[in-house]
Amino acid sequence: MKNKPQTLKKSFLFTLFLLALLPCPAQEQKDVLNHQVNKLGQALFYIQQYYLDSLDTSGAVDEMISTLAGQLDPHSSYIPEAEVRSMTEPLEGNFEGIGIEFAIIRDTLVVMTPVAGAPSEAVGIRADDRIVAVDGEAISSPELTNQKVFSLLRGPKGTRVSLTVIRRGEREPLYFEVVRDKIPIYSLDAAYWAAPDVMYVRINKFALTTQDEFIDAFKNLDKMPRGLILDLQGNGGGYLGAAIFMAEQFLGKGEMVLYTGGGKMKRQEVHASGMGFLINTPVVVIIDERSASASEIVAGAIQDWDRGPIVGRRSFGKGLVQQLFPLNDGSELRLTVARYHTPSGRVIQSPYVMGEQETYYRKILERYERGESFNRDSIQIPDSLAFRTLKKNRIVYGGGGIMPDVFVPADTSYYSGYFVQLARRGIVNAYVNDYLDKERERMARQYETFEVFDRQMTLADVPFEGLTAYAATLGIVPGEGDLDVSEKHIRTQIKALIASRLFGTGCFYRVINPVLPEFRKALEVMNGLL
CATH class of the missing domain: 2.30.42.10 (PDZ domain)
Structure with missing residues (x-):
């Protein structure tokens, strides 16, 4: 063994050192694991010492660990050292x-x-x-x-x-x-008055900056809102700490935000501090099939404590607790160590079979194919997965994702062949960019504020004909009846994009939200609470 390459020897010894630190309740299990590690070490040593050709042992070990992680749940993974930083950039940089x-x-x-x-x-x-x-x-x-x-x-x-x-x-x-x-680095897309006394806040992910961004949104208000619409559509999750901060803005002191448990991890509970500044403010949360993980923790806590209605469609169903285990070369093993539970005890995670990632994601797609996005009755959940909320004793369901209290079907009423082609090729965005390259200075003089822009630029005023002419140069022309279906929405989209380019991302939602059924329903529900 003393002829073994130094890097391989260090890696092998480090692995044995980690094993010594692992809690092993049964000596037999520890012996089996040691035997397996020794077997792998022997194989690598013999290949390194006696194999005819050279082998990149580092790459081979990476592949072995990746294959092993692939046999676990859909969200456990191995991240090589060169990729660790880039995997966190969407949340940090x-x-x-x-x-x-x-x-x-x-x-x-x-x-x-x-x-x-x-x-x-x-x-x-x-x-x-x-x-x-x-x-x-x-x-x-x-x-x-x-x-x-x-x-x-x-x-x-x-x-x-x-x-x-x-x-x-x-x-x-x-x-x-x-x-x-x-790529946007901010997690808060929009914060504005959706109606007198009703604030709308849209968060696209839970990042390191979310807490500061959320607080900043309220700093310069003349008054606090009487109601808040929290839009988590498309929010795929992020940092747990940011989600806990968000949930406890609406929960009383001592009320549970979530608990974790399962496997070798003891149950751990997280409770609200009681320091939230919206504890007594009515709230409506909007979710959809792309809302996942941290978003589901927030929505689940608010729903279980009967703090406010959840509006939209069933969320994704990602509720596994992952822990980062750094390896000696700077790579990381992200392992699922427990499951998230809502305060009532519901499991957020959708069912899965270990090692079958493809099947797991296909089943998520099958929800859409069954019509789940369009008809609540297409969602079949057994009574065994029924739970009760903690204050009003209402029935809510587990089994994967958060089921909304108020279902809103996905809106495809404006879809036409023409609209789909424009969207797939990014034509509307490209045209608006080109249009503003020529017209930005004039428009900035004409519309000094968003309010002036929104009031004076009607849908009839947007450069729709310019868009259709631009699209035609790329071979995209509307078919018979396409404009009857899509023109109004395309005009609204053009106006929203111009607003976002001139006045910021939040103004995109100030233009587009009033035509979206999820927003309209949330506002209707909120008006019923005030």
Whole structure:
């Protein structure tokens, strides 16, 4: 053994050191684990010492650990050292690219969720899309890594990248052209008065900055709101601490936010501090099928304590507690160590089979195919998963995700072939950028504030004809009846995008929200509470 390469020896000794620190209730289990580690160490040693050709043992070990993690739940993973930093950037920093959260499943780049407000979302990239080619070059292969994905999709703001996407339910590949941009670093998209005395706040993720952003949104108000609409649509989660902060803004002192338990982890409870500044303020929370993890913790706590109605559609169902275990080379093992439970005892996590990630994500898609986004009755949950809220004793359901109190079907009433083509290729965004490149100074003089802009620029005034002419140059023309279906929404989208470019992201939602059924229903429910 003394001829063993020094790096391999260090790695092997470090592994044995970690084993010595692990809590092992049964000596037999410890002996079995030691035997397995020794077996692996022997195999690596013999290969290194006697194999005919050279072998990248570092890469081989990475692949072994990755394969092992793939046999666990859908959210446990191994992250090589070179990719650790980049995996946390969406929550901690900023970068220029197309803006997706992704995973590599069976050698294929799979979109987990488009980052809210990013170019990928703007052109219509969806969760579960498979990106199989970038700029015409096929990328699906055993050599595909996170680092390679970053190098392909990131790039200077304003540069274009063409994506070939395989989408379930579509017979042919879809083609998107995405203009790279700076990915939003802020977690709070909008905060404004949705109605007299009613504040609307939209949070796209729970980041390190969420607490400060949320507090800042209330600092300069002349008065505190009598009601709050908290929009968590498309919020895929983030840092648990930020979610706990958000939940306890609405909960009384000592009221449970969540508890964790399962496996080798003892039950741990988190209770509100009672320091929230909206404890007595009526709240309505909006969620949808893309709301996950930390978003579900917030919605579940508010629902279980009967603090406010949940409006929208069933959330994703990601409720596993993950712990980071740093390895000796700077890589990390992200392991699920427990499950999140809402205060009433519901499990947030959707059911899964270990090692079957593909099946897990396919079942999420099957919800849509069953019509769950359009009809509440399509959701079948057994009575065994019924729980009771903690104050009003209402029935709520577990079994994966948070079920809304008020169901709002997804709105596709404005979808036409023309609208879909515009969205997939990012035509509306590209046109608005081009339009403002020429008209920004004039519009800035004409509309000094958003209020003036919103009042004076009617839907009839937006440059819709310019958009259709621009799209025609790219071979996209409306079919018969397409404009009857989509024109009003496209005009609203143009106005919202111009508003966001001139006055900030929050103004996009001030324009678009009034035509969205989820927002309208939330406001209706809130008016009933005041």
